[in-house]
Amino acid sequence: MTPKTAFLLRIEKTIRYLVSNGLTKQIIMILIKIKHLLFASGNMLLLWVFYNFTFFMLVACSHREQVYSLETEIMISADWSRSGLNEKEQDYGATTVFYPTDGSSPIMVLMGDRTYKTVYLKEGRYDVVLFNRSFDDFGNLGFRGEDAYRTLEAHATNVVTKDVPSTEIIIMDSPDELAADCMESFEVTPGMSGNYSSGMTNWGGKKIDGSKNGCQLCFLPQKLTQKITVKIRIKGMNNIRNATCKLDGIAESVFLASGQISEKTVAQEFCLGNPVYNSGSATDGTLSASISVFGFDTEISHNLHLRAELVDGKTTFEESFDDLKISQLEEGDGRMSIFIDMTCEKKVPNVKVEGSSGFDANVDDWEDEVNSDIDI
Missing domain, CATH: 2.60.40 (Immunoglobulin-like)
Structure with missing residues (x-):
């Protein structure tokens, strides 16, 4: 076997491994055609570049498989029918914040479509808050205490303090309408990933649906104003x-x-x-x-x-x-x-x-x- 043929076989083996790791058939056919064209040209330098490219894809696929194995797919679902918000609110999306109970940094998820969003979470226990819009998307409503689940607080921003005749805080304009829902001690476990299928379970009044690819959290936001x-x-x-x-x-x-x-x-x-x-x-x-x-x-x-x-x-x-x-x-x-x-x-x-x-x-x-x- 010549060095050129051996090198070609290594490329073939790499491509076959990519196939086994889920690379689409169309992409594989393109890679094989490129391989044959380069072999016919006799340009070993280009063959070497092509080999390194396919090897990089192999490593990337392997790394992706390893990363995703440590996370669980979670579907966030929100039913806004009882929120009392007007229809225009749907254009502003929503925000979900996962607060790890171990005290680590919260995970903020912006939802362009306020009704659903897929996220990947590591194993652990979380307290979760979902609300309309985002932290920075209100006209006369701000937030404080964002670092912790219990202290997350909404307040009016158009406020003045008058000292005559006595010190008085006055809200000068109505705060924007706010609707939210929450879930406490939601636990992500290895058993949720993969072909997880279980009956619907009540969790703090909310529903956690088992699904083929993971878990679905169902929220029912209600107005807080x-x-x-x-x-x-x-x-x-x-x-x-x-x-x-x-x-x-x-x-x-x-x-x-x-x-x-x-x-x-x-x-x-x-x-x-x-x-x-x-x-x-x-x-x-x-x-x-x-x-x-x-x-x-x-x-x-x-x-x-x-x-x-x-x-x-x-x-x-x-x-x-x-x-x-x-x-x-x-x-x-x-x-x-x-x-x-x-x-x-x-x-x-x-x-x-x-x-x-x-x-x-x-x-x-x-x-x-x-x-x-x-x-x-």
Whole structure:
């Protein structure tokens, strides 16, 4: 056997090994054709380069097989039907974070399609959190405590601190809507890999499905933010140019793992709108607004302060409401929303119009006037 023939046989052996390790038939046929062309040319240098190339592929396939043998394929599946999020949220994807219980660094998985994602995990035990969007994809919502499962916390970012008359933290804009689900002490074992097939098992209220190629984790995210609707009946509403409210007793943040709100409370400021005049009246009516909050304890007393700028451009109207009457309304999907309904005791004074006439029905900047009967 000549050295040239022996070298050719070594290449042939390498290619056959690649076939046994799963390289596609089409690629193998191309390699064989290249081998024959190089042999026919008699160029030993090119044959040597080709041999090293195929040997490198052999090593790579062997290394890949070794790496994957240490990991288990996990399918993340999320059903968002009970999250209460609008349809546009699906364009932002989702994030899953695996927190190893041994204290090592968390593993973050970005999901372009928020309904499923395949990942590979090493053996171990994990606490898992899944939520909509990503850590950096919200407008008025931030995170802290990301390094640990129990401390992962969402909070509003558009916040100011006022020192007069006393120190007060105020959320200036509603936080973005947030939905999440979690799973604790999920264990990845060697038995999950390969042809793993077992019956569906309950795991902390979630489902872990055995599948042919690994394991499927099923999440059912639910909203962690809450809706509050405020409605104020005002005499002399036509004299108001714009109005804002400040509501106290708002939870500062929420923990994703437990869904528990923080013990610390702050105030939240918001603008009133949606003017609705009473039937047959051009002066009296209601203003309202809906806001999103992390949490609102209905068992404690809450206060609200109304401040309005009048149409003369210089007069302000203010009224405070103590110990608010709060109602809870069940929405169609089972979630509870908060409804606060009140009536101003004072009448807004009549002032001379300067520029925009505020909530008057003739103002083009506001939506069409709606006349309706208001139940007192």
